[in-house]
Amino acid sequence: MSDLAIKIENVTKIYRLYKKPMDRLKESMSFFRKKEYHHKFYALNNINLEIKKGDSIGIVGKNGSGKSTLLKIIAGVLTQTEGQVMVDGKVSALLELGTGFNPEYTGIENIYANGLIMGYSKEEMDTKLDDIVNFAQIGEYIDQPVKTYSSGMFARLAFATAINVDPEILIVDEVLAVGDAKFQIKCINKMEEFKASGKTVLFVSHTLEQIKRFCTKGVWIDQGEMRMFDDVTHVIDMYESEMLKESMAQKALEEGNSLLEVQELDIHLGKIRTVTCSSEKINTFEDFTVDIDYELFDDYIADPLVGVAFYTIDRQYIFGPNTYLDGLKIPNTKGLHHVRYVVPRLPLLGGKYEVDIGLFANKSIVNLDYKTSAFIIEVVADYFTEGLVHIDHNWEIE
Ligand SMILES: Nc1ncnc2c1ncn2[C@@H]1O[C@H](COP(=O)(O)OP(=O)(O)OP(=O)(O)O)[C@@H](O)[C@H]1O
Structure with missing residues (x-):
């Protein structure tokens, strides 16, 4: 205790x-x-x-x-x-x-x-x-x-x-x-x-x-x-997005859609299909990629985005970029699409890290699909130091 x-x-x-x-x-x-x-x-x-x-x-x-x-x-x-x-x-x-x-x-x-x-x-x-x-x-x-x-x-x-x-x-x-x-x-x-x-x-x-x-x-x-x-x-974010989904479903019901259609709308706007990382065991400063296939089930989905978030094993949040924040528009049409997340010279230091993958719409307000700990990577650091990430630095002596 x-x-x-x-x-x-x-x-x-x-x-x-x-x-x-x-x-x-x-x-x-x-x-x-x-x-x-x-x-x-x-x-x-x-x-x-x-x-x-x-x-x-x-x-x-x-x-x-x-x-x-x-x-x-x-x-x-x-x-x-x-x-x-x-x-x-x-x-x-x-x-x-x-x-x-x-x-x-x-x-x-x-x-x-x-x-x-x-x-x-x-x-x-x-x-x-x-x-x-x-x-x-x-x-x-x-x-x-x-x-x-x-x-x-x-x-x-x-x-x-x-x-x-x-x-x-x-x-x-x-x-x-x-x-x-x-x-x-x-x-x-x-x-x-x-x-x-x-x-x-x-x-x-x-x-x-x-x-x-x-x-x-x-x-x-x-x-x-x-x-x-x-x-x-x-x-x-997840709570707000669920509340928004519920109110969208409620609105659709009020507009006369059948319960079945509303459930379809609620659950099947989009899905993360596969997530593959370049390697689950990797060295600090090695290039790292994650391939994400996602499927959208409707053409009207506004501003979809894909996010990748790094966490420590005890769920301390390290870094979580997404395509929208990085100014990238990803395909929003019905069908299967692919994005690749690329980190040149991964700066994480030795240890295990969880990686979450999320698919959102409406600039991240609506959560379409989220995979907590989609995979775990083990990073091996040759570089001898302590902490979570390497921050580029120099030493200067007068
Ligand atoms: N004495 C009781 N007998 C029967 N049901 C009860 C009793 N006290 C609370 N409940 C029920 O337990 C559930 C949880 O109530 P609680 O007050 O913890 O909810 P809450 O999340 O705090 O809600 P709110 O945001 O409205 O304050 C509710 O459905 C409530 O009706």
Whole structure:
């Protein structure tokens, strides 16, 4: 666990859903024959995740996909049905508005109550109180019961409390959307400070730009399952492209296409057919090529592009050029096409590297096909040095 802040193993959360309230009662009364009146709903299904200390993780997914459920389980306010969650460090969680606050208590009383839950004494909270109250800036409302607060005031108090109690792990679930723009900027700045001091942040937001700017890694939860855990830009790109595909399919449905046609449109716009690299074992500074055959199934595909991305074995992103960024137009007509990616004098140093291949449309917004780790290359370096890539250089001596 030493460099891990959070480890989640095979976590599943099941809710029992009953058609009628009466069914719940009937089930509890059926002692002997144990008849079941519910069906199981998997809010999370077998999630595995390792989050390193200092990581800032953005969690995305459609409404109801399980993001808040995951955060609540990590924060310890909800128990998983199956699996293990290990958390190393003090957690401060800003969950849905209202969680963790007593509506009858005043702002001040809630600040102390929250501190107590996190394991701080009254004396310790006395020293933090001024920072919290100054950050929240809700004036004399701080002495009123929180049930009288507007949602914006509530968000201010919740954020001020969570960030000023010195947690090692900060969990922020969408609450920033509630505050006004000025307060949002203040919160993001505070979160940046928090991140810069090497602490761990988990952040759910439907504002993808916010996640892209703030987080280093992304998690995509889809119908309770983990679709992706990778470099944040990659996750957001794939997520956005899927959302766009879905809205294109929805539009086509609304325009009267049959479901079959829509499914065709959704799935079969294009496909990577074959990927062949010049050699899977290669020396540093050797020429390296990748031949990619792709097929398009329609003539109207706008601005297709092919990308190649290099990753380390533990998925650190190294380099990911694509034909569009390099100013090259590739064939966009129906049929089979071929592009060759050429690297003269491969500058990678010794080690194994994963290579992803992607086929996109609309200047990389629509993901047509993506092969994560299409192949792995082993690079042998005669050149004796350390690191990932060789950077051309000279030494000069006066
Ligand atoms: N107490 C509960 N009983 C039954 N189902 C529940 C309960 N709590 C949550 N769910 C269901 O679990 C699923 C996941 O909910 P969750 O709140 O984690 O989604 P989310 O990704 O955070 O959504 P949003 O983006 O809308 O906040 C949803 O379908 C929700 O209806």
